[in-house]
Amino acid sequence: MSKVVASAIAGALSLTSAGGLTMVQALDRDTVTFSVDGVSQQAKVKPGTVKQALAQQGITVGPHDDVQPSLDSEIHDGQVITVNYGRRVVVTIDGKKVVRWTTAKNVSEVLEQLNQSDPDNLVSVSRSLDISRAGLSFSMQTAKHVTVTVAGKTQTVTAVGTVADAFKAAKVDVDSNDIVNPGFGTPLADGMKISLTMVDQKTQKRRVSVPFATKKVKDSALAKGETEITVKGVNGINEETWTAVFKDGKKVSEKKVSSKVVKAPVAQVVKVGTRTSDPSSSTSSSSRRSSSGSSASQASSSNPVTSGTTCVASTYGEGDGTAGGPTASGETFNPSAFTAASRTLPLGSTIRVTNVNNGRTVTVRINDRGPYVGGRCLDLSTAAMNAIAPGEGLVTVRYS
Structure with missing residues (x-):
């Protein structure tokens, strides 16, 4: 070069x-x-x-x-x-705070680093959310494996949150009467055992018999020690409402909550003899009662009906469900009152009825219509029939 x-x-x-x-x-x-x-x-x-x-x-x-x-x-x-670049991440896991510096770019990577990538875990932010250099704070609840027992049947479920969430995961409906252990708001823990006792209340209606009372009336016309039933007692009927409690289908208790009268009982009236004097005294006493006149609530063997209509009379009111019902006159039917039903006699009129077999006579007021069975002319109340023919259902009578 x-x-x-x-x-x-x-x-x-x-x-x-x-x-x-x-x-x-x-x-x-x-x-x-x-x-x-x-x-x-x-x-x-x-x-x-x-x-x-x-x-x-x-x-x-x-x-x-x-x-x-x-x-x-x-x-x-x-x-x-x-x-x-490192990022400061604060994660609150099941209430406990964890602070970590990480180079992870998104939430999913952080969860992997924390061994919390279980898809059943509940995270407060999107798993794909990017983490800026400013860092990030979020929370999460980890999924728990628990057992739920309902009416003796057990299943294992995975859920996040409280006992209430476990029932949702198990697809079990719970109402306010049911017994849950532990309570709905209890946080879940791995291996927790949860039980549900299903409680149902059912209303039941029952008809029960109400015994009749017995009323004793002293009567000087009867000898001492003698008795005579003038009004035959009839049991009543009450309708009771009961509430029964069932646990897992088995009845554990019941309670009566109300009661109403369906048919009132008819008191039995019994005459009790008090006469201790001689027969002549009794006859004199009887004559005085006859002279004073008989009332509609008493029967007499004196002054029977000797002319008028003769036919067969029946009775109603005893155990046939008519007690307490309406009559043709508009008043409530009382089997203990001395009344009768007729197809033709004016409502409100009063007649005397005699049992042709024993001569006993009773005065009754017509307040209803009937009977509608051929050959019968009157339908006597229970009290009226017992006054002239105790315990009988049909009797030949004469009335005027």
Whole structure:
């Protein structure tokens, strides 16, 4: 090489580049790829360490950031430097706070690092949510494996939250009467045993017999020690309402909550003899009662009906469900009153009725219509029939 050429080359190498570097310095550069949080860019840097290369690019890293290769590593041409910034993540797991610095880019990656990636876990944010360099706070509830026993049948379910959520997972409907152990608001724990006792209340109606009372009336017309039933007693009927409690289908208790009268009982009236005097005295006493006249509530064997209509009379009111019902006159039927039903006699009229077999006579008031059976002319109340023919259902009578 000629001295002229060599001198020219040396002069050229000693020239300063436009950037202030000599040509030798300008040519001494390495091509490096910087990957920062997954974003890559190439740049030419002076030889040196990773730390120096990052500084040339204005990339600052801290103690929680991950740099590969290490900051002290020497770079070379074609080098790839990876920087992943650390992020402060606060996760509240089942009420307990966990603080962690991580280079994870989204919530899903954080959950994997915490071994909490179970898809049944309930996370307060989306699992795909990106985490900025500012960090993130979120909460989660872990899924629990529990057993639910209902009416003796047990199943295992996975649920998040409370006992109420376990029943939802088990597809069991619970109402306010049911007994749950532990309570609905109890937080779930792995292996928890939950039981449900199904409680039902059912209303039942029952008809019960009400015994009749007995009323004793002293009667001087009867000898002492003798008795005579003038009104035959009839049991009443009450309708009772009961509430029964069932647990898992078995009745455990019941309680009567109300009662109403369906048919009132008819008191039995019994005459009790008190006469201790001789028969003649009794006859005199009887004559005085006859002279004073008989009332509609008494029967007499004196002054029977000797002319008028003769027919068969029946009775109603005793155990046939008519007691307490309406009559044709509009009044309520009372079997203990001395009344009768007739198809033709005026309502409100009074007649005397005699049993042709024994001569006993009773005065009754017509307040109803009937009977509607051929051959019968009157339907006597229970009290009226017992006054002239105790215990009989049909009797031949004469009335006027």
